[in-house]
Amino acid sequence: MTENLYQPILMRVADVRDEAPEVRTFRLQFADDADRARFFEKYRVGMFGLYGVPGAGESVFCVASPPTRQEYIECTFRRTGRVTSALADREVGQPITFRGPYGNSFPIESWRGKNILFVAGGIALPPLRSVIWNLLDRRAEFRDITILYGARTVADLVYKQELADWGARSDVRLVTTVDPGGETPDWKGQIGFVPTVLDQVAPSSAEAVALVCGPPIMIKFSLPVLTKLGFTPDHTYTTLENRMKCGLGHCGRCNVGSTYVCRDGPVFTLDQLRRMQTTDM
Amino acid sequence: MKVIEANKLPGLAAALAGAGYRVVAPIRDGGEVRMVVWSPGAAIDTRAIPVNSAKDFLFPKAEIIGRCTLDGNDFRPEDVKPVAPKTVILAARPCDASAMLLLDAVFNWDYKDEFFNARRAATTIVSLVCTTADEQCFCTSVGGAPDATAGADGVLRQADGGRSFILEPLTEKGKAVAAAAGAALAEGQAKADAPVEVPVHFDAKAVTEWLGENFESPLWREVSLACLSCGACAYACPTCHCFDLQDEATRAESVRLRNWDTCGLALFTAHAGGHNPRPDQAARWRQRVMHKFSYLVERLGRLGCTGCGRCARLCPAGMAICETCREIDEARKAAVK
Numbered sequence: 053m054t055e056n057l058y059q060p061i062l063m064r065v066a067d068v069r070d071e072a073p074e075v076r077t078f079r080l081q082f083a084d085d086a087d088r089a090r091f092f093e094k095y096r097v098g099m100f101g102l103y104g105v106p107g108a109g110e111s112v113f114c115v116a117s118p119p120t121r122q123e124y125i126e127c128t129f130r131r132t133g134r135v136t137s138a139l140a141d142r143e144v145g146q147p148i149t150f151r152g153p154y155g156n157s158f159p160i161e162s163w164r165g166k167n168i169l170f171v172a173g174g175i176a177l178p179p180l181r182s183v184i185w186n187l188l189d190r191r192a193e194f195r196d197i198t199i200l201y202g203a204r205t206v207a208d209l210v211y212k213q214e215l216a217d218w219g220a221r222s223d224v225r226l227v228t229t230v231d232p233g234g235e236t237p238d239w240k241g242q243i244g245f246v247p248t249v250l251d252q253v254a255p256s257s258a259e260a261v262a263l264v265c266g267p268p269i270m271i272k273f274s275l276p277v278l279t280k281l282g283f284t285p286d287h288t289y290t291t292l293e294n295r296m297k298c299g300l301g302h303c304g305r306c307n308v309g310s311t312y313v314c315r316d317g318p319v320f321t322l323d324q325l326r327r328m329q330t331t332d333m
Numbered sequence: 334m335k336v337i338e339a340n341k342l343p344g345l346a347a348a349l350a351g352a353g354y355r356v357v358a359p360i361r362d363g364g365e366v367r368m369v370v371w372s373p374g375a376a377i378d379t380r381a382i383p384v385n386s387a388k389d390f391l392f393p394k395a396e397i398i399g400r401c402t403l404d405g406n407d408f409r410p411e412d413v414k415p416v417a418p419k420t421v422i423l424a425a426r427p428c429d430a431s432a433m434l435l436l437d438a439v440f441n442w443d444y445k446d447e448f449f450n451a452r453r454a455a456t457t458i459v460s461l462v463c464t465t466a467d468e469q470c471f472c473t474s475v476g477g478a479p480d481a482t483a484g485a486d487g488v489l490r491q492a493d494g495g496r497s498f499i500l501e502p503l504t505e506k507g508k509a510v511a512a513a514a515g516a517a518l519a520e521g522q523a524k525a526d527a528p529v530e531v532p533v534h535f536d537a538k539a540v541t542e543w544l545g546e547n548f549e550s551p552l553w554r555e556v557s558l559a560c561l562s563c564g565a566c567a568y569a570c571p572t573c574h575c576f577d578l579q580d581e582a583t584r585a586e587s588v589r590l591r592n593w594d595t596c597g598l599a600l601f602t603a604h605a606g607g608h609n610p611r612p613d614q615a616a617r618w619r620q621r622v623m624h625k626f627s628y629l630v631e632r633l634g635r636l637g638c639t640g641c642g643r644c645a646r647l648c649p650a651g652m653a654i655c656e657t658c659r660e661i662d663e664a665r666k667a668a669v670k
Contacts (some may be wrong), residue, residue, distance in 0.1 A: 056414075
């Protein structure tokens with residue numbers, strides 16, 4: 053007899069960090085070391101998990117930490133509904149349930165020796181943060197790393213400490229921006245929408261791949277800029293985040309046309325996205 | 334051949350129940366015939382098409398797939414095993430039996446679902462050759478037939494003008510049921526009645542082809558206008574398999590339930606942040622038709638419709654997927670001309 057696919061493992065909240073209003077990061081430790089070993093055998097950046105509280109249910113978030121750090125995993129989420137509220141109420145030392153990792157991953161091994169551009173907006177930095185740290189932990193294998201990150205307001209920027217760390221590194225080019233009106237008097241970054249700033253920063257597309265994650269409106273207006281800069285659709289990546297329940301390709305709700313986001317994704321190239329029936333997104 | 338008089342079907346059910354089977358059969362209760370667990374005294378009715386499908390006994394409406402013992406803020410996940418009693422489904426319609434093959438594919442195309450598989454392994458399906466049909470039946474339009482045996486372990490054929498039935502085992506499971514029936518089945522001769530004729534209403538291959546090119550068609554809005562978004566079509570459907578996971582808890586224990594769900598409901602794809610990728614009933618009805626006649630064909634090589642017609646019989650707004658497919662087929666023919 054096969055195992056129960058829905059049987060979660062136990063994780064303990066090891067650290068809680070508030071990132072932005074209602075946005076929280078958990079560092080989670082595996083209660084059982086055998087579970088930890090099983091997880092990291094499969095885990096690659098881009099994959100997601102189902103995080104749960106018994107009695108409330110499960111929610112899908114990406115794993116926001118890289119496989120180069122095998123003592124824990126991290127996830128970042130916004131308190132929005134029943135499950136995310138129950139999760140946000142968990143304190144250090146308390147358990148949560150976890151299933152995963154599920155889904156496909158970013159093909160980072162094929163990016164060795166290349167320049168990497170990250171374009172992220174708002175709460176969509178977490179799915180790219182795992183990739184960023186994965187590349188930084190193996191820094192010598194990749195060439196220029198450029199990160200463009202924007203949010204509505206300064207308060208809405210997540211991972212503020214890490215942004216400061218990345219900004220201080222000489223081997224990372226970090227550009228942060230906030231929407232006009234979202235700046236504070238002491239804001240040192242750019243002011244402007246992500247697509248506009250991307251146009252100004254104009255990173256080279258030579259020997260490069262681009263990863264874009266953000267609200268649909270940001271992606272919509274960033275793609276033409278990337279095209280103008282010379283990034284081809286097969287070298288431009290994003291992640292889709294449809295509502296899911298099982299993560300196993302059975303429950304039937306995350307599909308975009310015939311594509312199951314949970315099994316075929318969540319990572320897609322722009323090329324793949326264009327071939328999908330996109331009004332389902 | 335194994336033969337049983339028509340009025341002795343309850344005797345067959347009793348013999349199988351005596352042999353340890355949970356016996357599911359079409360039972361008349363008041364004005365309705367439903368597939369339910371047989372109990373002594375229940376009236377088996379093979380003439381009417383049951384309101385519900387045999388799917389209910391392999392993929393139940395609600396099922397516990399997780400359990401935790403709670404202790405304040407702490408908890409412990411417990412093992413949950415599938416509930417899979419040895420079952421025989423007697424006189425399942427061929428459209429229900431063939432639906433099992435689609436469910437097999439869905440629950441095993443990638444990850445293997447032990448809850449479904451355990452019940453599937455414990456279940457024997459004895460289908461009934463249809464000698465009755467109604468105007469909603471369209472199995473012959475989707476590759477089925479009133480006397481098809483796909484997905485069945487055995488088949489019951491009405492014989493001698495309805496006076497008796499022939500039971501013909503098709504698989505080892507079917508032979509085990511015939512053996513367990515013992516004296517309820519007699520060795521004898523009977524002449525099988527002709528299956529009912531079901532007219533072909535549309536060309537399913539043509540529908541699949543049209544769907545591939547018409548994601549953005551005005552048809553979706555037109556055909557979905559009547560839809561009340563009640564979900565009855567999906568709940569009666571032998572192949573619909575979409576589900577929700579929901580937790581329920583007391584202070585001492587929580588359970589995680591797998592409940593039927595359907596793409597016809599607005600909340601099905603609604604994101605927590607407010608965005609809904611299928612924002613209106615046209616998008617949802619399109620998903621229903623596309624899933625059955627295009628996506629499943631592409632992904633699993635099977636139609637997600639067996640032509641049972643239950644969705645149309647139950648729809649309070651008079652909608653019918655057969656009608657939609659016929660319109661599509663006609664639209665395609667008109668376009669070719």
